Amino acid sequence: MYLNWADYGVLIILLCISISIGLYQGCIRSKQLSAGEFHIADGRMAVLPTAMSLLASVMSAATLLGIPSETYQYGTMYLYCIFTLWIAIYLNAYLFIPKFRQIGSASIYAYLEQRFSLSVRIAVTCTFIFVNILYMAVVLYGPSLALNQVTGLNMWLAVGLCGFVSTLYTSIGGIKAVIWTDVIQTIMMFSGIILTIIFGFIDAGGVSKVFETIINGDRWQLSIVTLDPTVRYTVWNMIFSNTLYNTALFACLQTQAQRYLCVHSTKSAQKTAWINYGMCVMMVILCECAGCLIYAKYHRCDPLQAKLISKPDQLYPLFVIETLGRIPGLTGLFIACILSASLSTFSSGVNSIATVIFEDIYKRISNKHSVSDRRQAMISKFLSGSIGLFIVFLAYLVSFMKSNLIVIIFQLIGSFVAPILGLYILGFFVPRVNHQNALVTFILCLILQTLMLVFANFTGKQRRPGGLLPTSVAGCSPSLNISHSLLIEQSHNSGYRILSMSPVWYSFNGFAITIAFGLMGIFIFGSNDPRTVDASLLSSFKELLPCFHVLRKKKTDATITHEEKDIGLDDHTIEQENML
Known part of the structure; x- marks a missing residue:
């Protein structure tokens, strides 16, 4: 099914709004952006739009397409992410x-x-730049491919436009343009996704009917406790590893x-x-609901x-086309939802890469005092x-990766960002670790x-993922001519276990x-x-206790002004918190 004029109209409006915000922030409201405004908005952003921007930068299109497809194939174990997210946010809020x-x-x-040395900082910065560029390429290519094969939207047109x-x-308006555009894109x-869920429940015959179907189809999964490391989702890998994933x-x-530097205070x-x-x-709950609805529609x-689609990431677009396609503009709204996720994640990534190159590399090799703020x-x-x-x-090179979008993201973050988390923890809690140790480690x-990532994705020696739930073709039309060999292939599970x-x-x-x-x-x-390590760079486990923060509240409030001065914020920006 191809898009109609109403669908294209929704997409054009989204793109025009995004460009307009960038032009307004960069050319009208702030005609001469300083480096501080470009990177952290001089700490003047309000809490709510910053939180919405944070969500938009995390919830990429790969996530919006990936979680429903994972629920369809592996059940609802991803709901444990709600608990692991809480732990990650707690650690983030009071430690990092x-x-x-x-x-x-x-x-x-x-x-x-x-804490360590310039060489450690540069090594981590280069790693971040590398992984984030790959991540941005996945964010651009993956959703465009999924939409192309289901809706007919030209893939490279979508990649190029986004x-x-x-x-x-991003380049015109800086972080302010990114944040305010993220607000629109979050909405x-x-x-x-809410509209697709509403119409999906109506199409499926109600909530009780959908719940009955996923129960009968064994998709309601919350108690997989196996120690088999090849099983996609278990209680153990969600509690331990997914907590580290979200923290990283x-x-x-x-x-x-x-984003945490764009507001005026630690609080x-x-x-x-x-x-x-x-x-x-x-x-996460909405995406899980979407996955359950997809299974309810295609369980037979x-x-x-x-062979209606070639990749699991195309399940959600196919579901939307067959559920909402009859209503002008709603398919376009869904595509706008996916492209919004791509736009927000991409713009956030580009701005952050520019920030670390400027702060961690450019400032280290140039005399920043001889360069005007405008030139910076x-x-x-x-x-x-x-x-x-x-x-x-x-983005073209990503087409050679065969894994699902959410799998690629898990692997990229786990392979390259989790070690950075390990470095921070060593820096916070193990003062005996020196800079040579940190760099070599x-x-x-x-x-x-x-090595693990390359062999798992490019050797063809990995097994079929463990925990993949059965599906049926009993209700398919005979005209689809489903081959028996495909069913046999799915039950085959050869390859190296470690990969x-x-x-x-x-x-x-x-x-x-x-x-x-x-x-x-x-x-x-x-x-x-x-004794030679700066105590302000270290942490203690008592800082993670709620009672410690209650006792330290008055001290923290008294040092906010000093902290704001350190990051270059003006006193009058404190009033911005009232905007929430």
């Missing part, structure tokens, strides 16, 4: 955010230089952590994190076995534009994780290897004298 804000830099990786529009408003995401995602990626940043948690929970005729802003804009265009070209972990490890476990592996190597490295590289 205070440290990042006290450092006084727009780059969160400045902490690693102060990349060009995001790059344009579009919620609107699109929210605390160790500049893309997300940069506001923590409030932003908790509001974002509530919205993330809502989005699996579109994959029937121009350099940041040039970096954003160049990075965005490069990622659009790189990080590099060794990256090598091991990269078939659930992608959820990658984060646990990356974190555990970093911690283990770091502790062993103390005996190889020697250790710091704990």
Whole structure:
């Protein structure tokens, strides 16, 4: 089914709004953006739009397409993410955010230089740039392919439009344009998915009918406790590894952590994190509902076995086309929902990459005092534009990756960002770890994780994922001519077990290897004298206790003014919190 004029109208409106916000923020409201405004909005953003932007940067189109397809294939075990998200946000709010804000830099990786060395900071920065560029390419290509094969929307047109529009408003308006555009795109995401769920329940015959179908189809899964590492979702990998995944995602990626520097105080940043948690929970539940509705519709005729689609990521678009296609504009709204997720994640990624290149690399090799603030802003804009265009070209290479979108994301974050989380934990809690130890540990972990990632995706030796639930083609039309060989192929499970490890476990592996190597490295590289390490760079476990924060509240309030001065915020920006 192809799009009609109403669908294209919705898409054009979305793109025009995005560009308009960038032009307004960059050319009208702030005719001469400073570097501080471009990267962290000078700490003047209100809490609510910043929280919405944080959600939009995390909930990519790959997530919106991936969670429903995973629910269709593996059941509802992903609901454990609600619990693991709470732990991750708690750690982020009371451990990472205070440290990042006290450092006084727009780059969160400045902490690693102060705690270890410049070489560690540069190594982590380069890793972030590499993984984020790959991630942005996945965010651009994956959804465009899914929409192309189901709706007929030209794939490279979608890639080009998303990349060009995001790059344009990001490079012109900076982080303010990104945040305010994210607000609109977050509204579009919620609107699109809520409408598909409402019409999906109507089409399926009601909530009770859908629940009965998923129970009978064994999709209601909350108690898979096997120790088999190849099973996609278990209680163990969701509680342990997914907690580390979410912590790394929210605390160790500049893309997300940069939002915490855009508000005026630590308290506001923590409030932003908790509001974002509530919205993330809502989005996960909505995506799980969408997955249940997809199964209820196709439980007797699996579109994959029937060859109606070629990849699980196309399940949700197919469901929308067959459920909402008869209503003009609603298919366009859903596509706008997916493209909004791509636009928001892409723009956030481009801005954050430009920020770390500027803060961690450019400032280290140039005399920043001899360069005017306006010129620094121009350099940041040039970096954003160049990075965005490069990622659009790189999106072509992603077509050679065979895994589902959400699997690729699990693997990328687990392989490259979880080791960064391990470095921060070593820096916070193990003062004896020195800079040589940290650098060697990080590099060794990256090598091991990269080898696992490459062999798992490009050798063809991995097994079929464990935990894949059965599907049926009994209700398919005979005209589809489903081959018996396809059913036999799906039941075949050859290949190397180690390469078939659930992608959820990658984060646990990356974190555990970093911690283990770091502790062993103390005996190889020697250790710091704990008394020589700046106490403000260290943390204690008591800081994670709620009672500790209640007792320290007055002290924290008294130091907010000093903290704001450190990151270059004006006193009058305190009033912005009232905007919430």
